[in-house]
Amino acid sequence: MTDTFQSKDIPIIDFSLFETNRPLCAQQIKLACENLGFFYLKNHGFNEKDVEDTFHYTKLYFDQPHEEKQNYKINEHYYGYIDLRQELLDLETQKIGDHKESFNFSKFDDNDDPLAQTLPPLFNEKKSLYSSLSKKCHQLCLKLLQALAIALEIPQSEGGEYWFESKHSYDLKSGDCLRLIHYPPTVVKNDQKDIRAGSHSDYGSMTVLFQKEIGGLEILPHNSTEWVPVPIIPNHVVINVADCLQFWSKGLFKSIKHRVIFREDTCNLDRYSIAYFFHAGSDIVLDRIPSKLIPKDDDNTKYITAGEHLQNKLNISYQKVY
Ligand SMILES: O=C(O)CCC(=O)C(=O)O
Numbered sequence: 386m387t388d389t390f391q392s393k394d395i396p397i398i399d400f401s402l403f404e405t406n407r408p409l410c411a412q413q414i415k416l417a418c419e420n421l422g423f424f425y426l427k428n429h430g431f432n433e434k435d436v437e438d439t440f441h442y443t444k445l446y447f448d449q450p451h452e453e454k455q456n457y458k459i460n461e462h463y464y465g466y467i468d469l470r471q472e473l474l475d476l477e478t479q480k481i482g483d484h485k486e487s488f489n490f491s492k493f494d495d496n497d498d499p500l501a502q503t504l505p506p507l508f509n510e511k512k513s514l515y516s517s518l519s520k521k522c523h524q525l526c527l528k529l530l531q532a533l534a535i536a537l538e539i540p541q542s543e544g545g546e547y548w549f550e551s552k553h554s555y556d557l558k559s560g561d562c563l564r565l566i567h568y569p570p571t572v573v574k575n576d577q578k579d580i581r582a583g584s585h586s587d588y589g590s591m592t593v594l595f596q597k598e599i600g601g602l603e604i605l606p607h608n609s610t611e612w613v614p615v616p617i618i619p620n621h622v623v624i625n626v627a628d629c630l631q632f633w634s635k636g637l638f639k640s641i642k643h644r645v646i647f648r649e650d651t652c653n654l655d656r657y658s659i660a661y662f663f664h665a666g667s668d669i670v671l672d673r674i675p676s677k678l679i680p681k682d683d684d685n686t687k688y689i690t691a692g693e694h695l696q697n698k699l700n701i702s703y704q705k706v707y
Pocket residue numbers: 564566582587594596602643644645657658659660
């Protein structure tokens with residue numbers, strides 16, 4: 386027996402409880418966000434075939450020639466194609482950018498057209514698939530925050546279980562992003578200097594992550610120095626608390642550090658993942674959650690907007706390497 390946190394200790398929450406026993410579901414989600422800021426979710430409502438299809442077209446997209454991908458490179462709103470090594474997530478220890486390429490989608494309108502970018506032809510053809518995944522991820526996150534608001538007993542006079550909802554409406558201008566990620570293989574094994582995604586925490590309220598077949602994701606539990614692998618469990622998504630929610634809850638909920646390493650058994654294989662970064666509207670002030678269960682405010686409370694937070698974080702953790 387050991388007290389060290391292990392992969393098997395990562396909570397698995399059955400989200401069908403949200404319909405059948407909402408108070409219990411809310412307690413489980415609150416506990417997972419307090420203790421680790423990270424959990425698996427099963428019975429989450431995503432259609433398995435749709436997720437499969439999304440991964441299929443994602444692979445086809447990244448298989449295209451480099452020049453084609455460069456035609457839709459990242460724009461001033463951070464949507465579009467990001468090249469191999471272009472993003473560097475851990476400025477403290479990384480010498481070179483992440484060994485990954487990605488594509489960021491903005492939110493979509495009612496006709497499944499993206500709000501802040503022009504899509505490459507392949508994605509334009511499949512825009513309903515990506516738009517629907519984006520909207521479903523957003524709806525899931527709203528429910529997760531509703532569960533947290535229930536567990537925190539936010540007073541009805543303050544908005545109760547819907548306290549978060551108006552701050553995250555899909556109509557708001559925000560940093561929300563559906564991101565497709567491709568981690569190409571490497572021939573260099575056990576190279577401590579190279580990494581698929583450097584250590585970081587996410588910026589917004591929370592993140593939904595779909596993994597597929599190839600592992601490598603690791604988490605660093607709060608107050609620990611031991612990285613813990615996050616094994617892939619088929620048909621489960623992974624949820625993590627991000628920085629803004631940690632700020633709102635005055636540290637009650639933990640924005641967990643994570644990274645993607647080259648595992649020796651799979652470093653010669655392509656890895657694909659899909660993340661949805663869920664954010665409050667850019668102009669929303671990161672006020673504290675009104676609840677007796679939130680730790681007391683101290684004097685140094687600094688209120689910033691969600692957009693400022695994103696901008697600050699991008700400025701320190703995002704490097705353009707053209
Ligand atoms: O690909 C993964 O498994 C994690 C990606 C991630 O953490 C990120 O893009 O913020």
